[in-house]
Amino acid sequence: MGAQQLLRAAALCIASLAGIANGALDFESVQLQDKDVSAFSAEEFAKGDPPPQSSDKLPLCKAWPGNADWPSAVEWRRFNASLDGALLQPDPPGEVCYQGPDYNAAKCAYLVNNASSNHYYIDDPINVLTQWPEGNTCLPGLNVVGNCTRGGFPYYVVNATTVKHVQATINFARNNNIRLIIKNTGHDFGGRSVGAGSISIWTHHLNAFKFLPSYKRGNYYGPAAHFGSGLEQYELFNQMFLNNVTMVGAGFRTIGANGGWFASGGHGNLASLYGLGADQALEIHAVTADGRYVVANEDQNSDLFFAFRGGGPSTYGVVTSVIVKAYPPITTVQSYLSIACNPPPDTNARATLAPLSNVTNYVNDTSRFWDALQIYFKYKQTIVDAHGVDWDYLYPLGNNRTSYSFRVRTTFPNVTTTQAIALLQPLYTQFAAHGFNFTLNTEEMVPQPYAGTSVTNPATLSSLGLTQTRYRSRLLPRKNWASDTVFNQTFAAIRNSVENGQYTLHGLGYGPSNEVAGYPGRTGAVNPAWREAVLHIALVTSQPIGLTAAQARDEESRIQGYFQAWKDVSPGAGAYMNEGDPGEANWQQSFYGSHYPKLAAIKKKRDPWGVFWATTTPGSEAWEVKSVDGYPHSQNGRLCRTGVKRI
Structure with missing residues (x-):
């Protein structure tokens, strides 16, 4: 177990034993005091009414490293001292792969070959798993060219272990007009945990x-x-x-x-x-x-x-x-279905194009493959209505429009194996009626504890590694299953995006309705589209390294043509922001639905200074990133106000 894991385990143990004092966890009892502020005025709490956000007296942009508006080295040292040394200025992990004083061949090889199979990237204070939003400025590789630059990674990181650290950082950022971001593990597909010229509050060790x-x-x-x-x-x-x-x-x-x-x-x-x-x-x-x-x-x-x-x-x-x-302990029963259509004969090609191991069902006719998938997708509502969830991926294999792989895992909570078989048997009966000889493997359907097995060595946990993933998603509502006509139109749009667009499709069937959400869940700000959803579905792409800004915009335009068909068959529906498109058109409605006006008003009331900002969040229209690389939705640039004119 590494130092980071030992630190987390110790903090978790101590905080659990300490208990809760006055409703706060132990680390929350350590707060910024008046004596702290009097000793360092840069950490003063907000007071008085801020000027209107449209005022021409406000700075046009957030402060920038090296400019006159950036705090001096003395001020940063004082800030670090007030945090008891919690201020970090970490380099991007990939720097060890680039020629220069920090080049280290062994560390670079580790990043490339091993870091993705353990907890390395999750425990890194600066890195996020999706690289394109920060500008691809320091990617690890064995034969990299060029220079490693900070790009969209934050300039400073505060390793927050107390509420005092969080308070002091917010105050320091607000009082110095510095861009502020928040990061925990870095599971971020949209660029909300990175930002050029920023200071990051790293919450990773607030794990009591x-x-x-x-x-x-x-x-x-x-x-x-x-x-x-x-x-x-x-x-x-x-x-x-x-x-x-x-x-x-x-x-x-x-x-x-x-x-x-x-x-x-x-x-x-x-x-x-x-x-x-x-x-x-x-x-x-x-x-x-x-x-x-x-x-x-x-x-x-x-x-x-x-x-x-x-x-x-x-x-x-x-x-x-x-x-x-918290609920009583439950078990879950899982079932797996995999279908391949005309997979490539070359084993190496199959391994690189899509996961094809353990495929149990093969279809040699493309039209028949899509017929089988249509049967399964129609059955998703039955799975959801039985409190089940499914998780599937559909891959084009190559670019010939005839080879595909479909894999799905279905999970039923709080049922026996017999009950799970009864829930799925009608699906396989439908398969058989259409001439598909698919077998429900009942041997694998053994009830397991929902949480699985305990983890004693977190270093063994995969971090998923670095990716270039981009999502465009839709929450398809129950009404799309209400009639065969609408469902057929829905499935045709799904098929077209994979077959002709050659995009990977990721789908999750679930139904977190208001009834299921219960008290007080149904009174929260969750996008109302969730409450009607049967299927969260996403087009998944990878933004290739070296893609020019113009090429990125062209690709964006192409995929939106296919994605629009999903919107056309689900008017008024929404999307899940965590796996959504940072370039989503009308994102206010898609990500927040009818709640958006109320959320924007809360944002304006609670943060009139514009301290917090992340793309496609309520109130974010007031700011934009002046990207230095020109990539759509990149965070590699200065954060500036929109709609403010200077005379």
């Missing part, structure tokens, strides 16, 4: 946990858990083992258990049974743009309690901890 056997809040009475915003999903799963409970969590173990996942809704394997991650919150603790530590629930700061639960990340404040509902 406290189990509450009996908790009362409003209409809820029962077990709950209070944990920090840096807790990872594997740590939450481990706590479920220790306390013999179930809590709603993300599907991948290195995703933060709240953070950005939680702030935009947060789906997982229990979405059709208990709702989304945001639906679980009973109370939220945070630091707002004025630097104040607040507690938000139905009775106090109710506007923030609404907004934090699905209203977008990095927008209203820095969440430090949440209290969520």
Whole structure:
């Protein structure tokens, strides 16, 4: 176990033993005091009314390193001293691959060959898993050319281990007009955890946990858990083992258990049974743009309690901890289906084009392959209505429009194997009626604890590695399954984007309705489109390295042509921002629906200074990134106000 993992384990253990003092986790009891501010005025709390955001007296852009508006080296040293040395200026990990004083062949080889199979990137204070938003300025590689530059990575990082660190950083950034970003694990596909010329609050070590056997809040009475915003999903799963409970969590173990996942809704394997991650919150603790530590629930700061639960990340404040509902322990039963159509005969080609291992069903006719998939996609509503969730990928194999691979995992919570078989058997009966000899493998359908097995060595957890992934997604509503005509149109749009567009498709069937969300989930800011959804579906692409800005815009235009067909068959529906397009047209409606006006008003009230900013979040229209590389939606550039004229 590495130093980072030891630090996290020790912090989690100490905080759990310390318990909760006055409703706060131990690290939340360490707060910025008046004596701290009097000693260093740059950390003063906000006071008085700020000028209107449209005022021509305000700086046009955020401060920039090297410019006169950037704090001096002396001020940065004083700031670091006030944080007890928590201020970091880390280099991009890939720097060791570039010729220069930091070149290290062995470390570079490790990054390229090993770092993706362990916890390395998750524990890095600066890196995010998706590289294109920061400008691809320092990619690791064995034979790289050019120079490594910081690009869209933050200039400074504060390794926050107390609320005081969070408060001081917010105040320092606001008072010095510095761009502020928030990062935990770096599971970010849209560029919301990076930003050129910024200071980053790294919440990764705010990972305390406290189990509450009996908790009362409003209409809820029962077990709950209070944990920090840096807790990872594997740590939450481990706590479920220790306390013999179930809590709603993300599907991948290195995703933060709240953070950005939680702030935009947060789906997982229990979405059709208990709702989304945001639906679980009973109370939220945070630091707002004025630097104040607040507690938000139905009775106090109710506007923030609404907004934090699905209203977008990095927008209203820095969440430090949440209290969520806990449920009795449950098991899940999973089933797998895989279908390949005309896979390439070359084993090496098959391995590089798409995962084809353990495929159990083959179809040699392309038209028949699509017939089989249409049967399955129509059955998704039945799976969702049984509180199930499915997770599928559809890959074009090559560029010949005849070869494909489809893989899906279906999860049913709180059922027996016999019940799960009964739920799926009608699907396979339909397959057989259409001449498909697909067999339901009942031997693999053994009930397993929802949390799986405990993780004793987090270094073994894959970080997924660095990617160039881009998503464009849609939450297809129940009405698209209401008639054969509408469903056939929907499936035709899906097929066209894969068959003729040659894009990878990722789909998740689930139904986090208002009824499922329960109390108080249904009163949060979760996009109303979730409540009608049967299928979250995404087109997945990779932005190639070396793509020019013009080529990127051309590719964007091409994929939008296929994506528009999805919108045409689902008018008024929305999308999941965490796996959505940062270039989404009319993103206010797509990501937030009818809640957007209320969320924008809360943002304006709570952050009139514009301290927090992330792309496609409420109020973000007031700012834009002046990208230095010209790539659409890149964060490699200075953050400046929009619509402000200078005479």
